[in-house]
Amino acid sequence: MLQGVPMVFTESRHRLCMWHIMKKLPSKISADVLDNTDLRSCIHRLVWNVYIKPETFESRWNDLLQTFGLQDHSWLNDMYNIKHLWVPAYFRELPMCCLMKTTSRCESSNAAFKVNSTSANTLVQFMMCFENRVDSQRYRQRVSEYKTSSTMFTGNTDLAIEQHAFAIYTNAVFAQVQKEIIKGKFLCYITNQTEPSNSSLLIDVTHLDKRNNITNVYQVTYNTVDQSASCSCRNFTRIGYLCRHVFCVYRLKNVERIPPQYINDRWRRDALPKQVFSISSRYGVNPHAPSVMRNEILDLVTECVDVARTDEDALAKLVD
Ligand SMILES: [Zn+2]
Incomplete structure (x- = not known):
């Protein structure tokens, strides 16, 4: 695949599934180390981080191996040598159209059907499994819908935009967007602002992690006329909702509603008729x-x- 993909899909970037790589950890690293240290959580925290630059990833990876004395671990070194194929720090510029991982959709369907059926099933047995599966998905949809319509708003900031997000998004997506709004308020601050033209502002937003260490500085381009904003972290392009950096700028500019072009229809409360x-x-x-x-x-x-x-x-x- 590694050789074939670039020949056939010339505009695409081939990416390895990080979930599968991380799933191999227990078979590659001794149980003693995994059970008795916090290596597992350290490594997960590092590789899933979409905000760090490649050079930050590299230095943190080396620190991590040193801390746990794993500098000579051959599998970890192999994975490190192909880091540009699976670590999100190297894919920050890539639009993903609301899907965080390209394979997750088909993979999860495969997994769902595998639970009830086997390749030895007759066609009738398969159809029964299929209906069963669809039924349980419909049930989950109804539970989610019920949660969305029955949950009351509990704000964590005093910002009107948080209430607006609650009013438009489903419960599950609101939880994600709310996190960005909260972090935009408490873990981001503006360090510089320039005005290249009448209607646009370039604003540098410093991004802190939970321990208040500076992770990165992003630049938000903000239009003072229509309140549109784009951020160099490209969260919106990659995932489909606005990032904490834009929310940080919106707080400064007293923007109280998420502009409609940043609301994906599929994630609205009323997406389904x-x-x-x-x-x-x-x-x-x-x-x-x-x-x-x-x-x-x-x-x-x-x-x-x-x-x-x-x-x-x-x-x-x-x-x-
Ligand atoms: Zn951003």
């Missing part, structure tokens, strides 16, 4: 008129509750 959740779309529903009407009433009530969700007055009216 309401009909998907309606009772009549489920299996084995009674087709007789009274039953259909009962279900319709329940769907309508649910929809009203959803609309009123966090508005106390509206909910009180609904109760009346």
